[in-house]
Amino acid sequence: MDWNNWLLDHEVAIRLGFFFSVFAAIAAWEIRSPRRVLTVSKAQRWFNNIGLVFLNTVLLRLLFPAAAVGVAAVASANGWGLLNIQPLPLPVAVVIAVVVLDFVIYLQHVMVHAIPALWRLHRVHHADLDYDVTTGARFHPLEIILSMLIKFATILVLGPPVVAVILFEVILNATAMFNHGNIRLPTNVDRVLRWFLVTPDMHRVHHSVEDDEANSNFGFSLPWWDRLFGTYRDQPRGGHEGMTIGIHHYRDAAQVDRLPGMLRLPFVGKISSYAINRRQWSKGDAE
Numbered sequence: 001m002d003w004n005n006w007l008l009d010h011e012v013a014i015r016l017g018f019f020f021s022v023f024a025a026i027a028a029w030e031i032r033s034p035r036r037v038l039t040v041s042k043a044q045r046w047f048n049n050i051g052l053v054f055l056n057t058v059l060l061r062l063l064f065p066a067a068a069v070g071v072a073a074v075a076s077a078n079g080w081g082l083l084n085i086q087p088l089p090l091p092v093a094v095v096i097a098v099v100v101l102d103f104v105i106y107l108q109h110v111m112v113h114a115i116p117a118l119w120r121l122h123r124v125h126h127a128d129l130d131y132d133v134t135t136g137a138r139f140h141p142l143e144i145i146l147s148m149l150i151k152f153a154t155i156l157v158l159g160p161p162v163v164a165v166i167l168f169e170v171i172l173n174a175t176a177m178f179n180h181g182n183i184r185l186p187t188n189v190d191r192v193l194r195w196f197l198v199t200p201d202m203h204r205v206h207h208s209v210e211d212d213e214a215n216s217n218f219g220f221s222l223p224w225w226d227r228l229f230g231t232y233r234d235q236p237r238g239g240h241e242g243m244t245i246g247i248h249h250y251r252d253a254a255q256v257d258r259l260p261g262m263l264r265l266p267f268v269g270k271i272s273s274y275a276i277n278r279r280q281w282s283k284g285d286a287e
């Protein structure tokens with residue numbers, strides 16, 4: 001219990017420490033040897049993408065000051081949730097909780113692609129014309145709020161140890177920056193690593209304009225769900241350098257790579273052929 005208190009007291013320092021170290025490492029790597037040539041200048045992309053991250057951070061602090069760890073602390077203090085019914089050794093409970101939380105994120109990701117209104121929100125993540133460390137954190141504020149509520153509900157049902165929630169969030173944050181990196185891993189390293197972790201080449205397929213490719217590789221940290229549930233795709237048809245990143249028909253940088261355009265994006269256009277019940281089952285463009 002004391003350990004939990006120590007973690008809660010130092011939580012912000014732990015998170016920021018990991019965030020800045022991983023961000024700096026990936027950013028340096030992609031500036032030194034980028035995988036793809038960017039279409040929009042890095043300065044403009046970073047200014048707007050990081051602006052959105054900043055806005056989301058402030059919004060979450062205001063709306064949910066206790067955050068996910070607070071919900072986990074209340075659940076464990078009250079004995080709520082499946083993992084609190086029968087006490088397990090802490091390491092076992094932590095591993096179960098991290099894996100289950102990652103699975104829920106996978107399911108949520110499939111859901112926001114399939115449901116028309118939620119795809120509107122999630123388009124903000126996909127509309128980025130390029131793919132780099134800042135893409136990993138660009139989500140519309142409404143999608144961030146939805147994710148947080150789903151996480152709260154999961155925590156209340158699951159009852160994970162507080163340390164598991166912090167660990168899960170730190171891992172997800174780090175892996176999202178890593179696998180959105182505009183970086184290249186040696187082919188054999190990528191092949192071995194993607195049995196345990198979603199690699200940049202694996203997740204890049206998911207940012208293709210092609211709708212069958214974008215409907216693949218939904219995992220953020222663990223690659224197993226895509227392989228288990230049939231959504232895994234090895235490589236993009238056009239190759240990593242030749243493939244087009246983004247969404248068909250949303251190719252104007254002023255709209256998709258500037259903050260005001262990104263915030264408005266869910267409310268423009270029609271979802272005509274991408275989401276699950278709008279699909280043209282013969283052949284059609286995705287948007």
Ligand SMILES: [Zn+2]
Nearest residue numbers: 109113122206
């Ligand atoms: Zn997606």
Ligand SMILES: [Zn+2]
Nearest residue numbers: 125136180203
């Ligand atoms: Zn992504």
